[in-house]
Amino acid sequence: MESGIVKIRLDKWLWAARFYKTRSLAAQEIGKGRVLVNGQAAKPAREVAADDLVSVRKNDPPTEVRVLAISNVRGPASVAHLLYEETPESLAAREHAMETRRLAPEPALDIAAGRPTKRDRRLIGQIKGR
Numbered sequence: 001m002e003s004g005i006v007k008i009r010l011d012k013w014l015w016a017a018r019f020y021k022t023r024s025l026a027a028q029e030i031g032k033g034r035v036l037v038n039g040q041a042a043k044p045a046r047e048v049a050a051d052d053l054v055s056v057r058k059n060d061p062p063t064e065v066r067v068l069a070i071s072n073v074r075g076p077a078s079v080a081h082l083l084y085e086e087t088p089e090s091l092a093a094r095e096h097a098m099e100t101r102r103l104a105p106e107p108a109l110d111i112a113a114g115r116p117t118k119r120d121r122r123l124i125g126q127i128k129g130r
Contacts, residue, residue, distance in 0.1 A: 007047040008070045010037060010054075016071045018080040019056050034058070053087070061097055064090040 008016075011026040014035065020026035027044040029035055036055040037046055048054065052067045065084040074080070116124065 006070070007049045008072055009044065010035065010042055010046045010048050011044040012072055013048050013067070013070065013083070014054075014056070016074045016080065017065075017083045018074070018077055019058070029056075029058075054084070061090070061093040063094070 011023050011030060014020050014026040014030075015023045020029060026035075030042055030044045030046075033041055034057040035042060037048060038053050039055075048067055048070075050067055050069065053064060054067060055062050055064045057063075064087045066087060067083070068085050069083045071079075071083055
């Protein structure tokens with residue numbers, strides 16, 4: 001973290017904070033509209049500063065973080081985590097989504113009988129009017 005820097009490009013900050021593996025990947029995701037700054041669509045060259053609210057839609061639900069510090073150097077994950085703080089609403093939404101995924105039934109359990117037999121296919125054909 002460098003204290004002399006006041007603002008930095010959004011794509012560079014996302015890369016330094018380890019949201020994306022490369023700056024070009026961060027720029028592509030910003031261009032697709034998957035990153036918002038203070039609730040507004042942004043461009044890769046948009047400058048972010050401390051206390052900006054950045055929403056990153058990598059997974060469902062989107063992750064909302066508040067920028068705490070600026071760095072233009074990509075460091076270890078422990079240092080990168082100090083650059084931002086996830087909002088309580090985002091944490092609650094992620095925990096809720098994780099819980100609903102955990103409690104959801106296994107999709108493969110719906111297919112109990114497996115593949116339809118020849119007789120089953122004939123019955124399905126009669127029902128559909130073929």
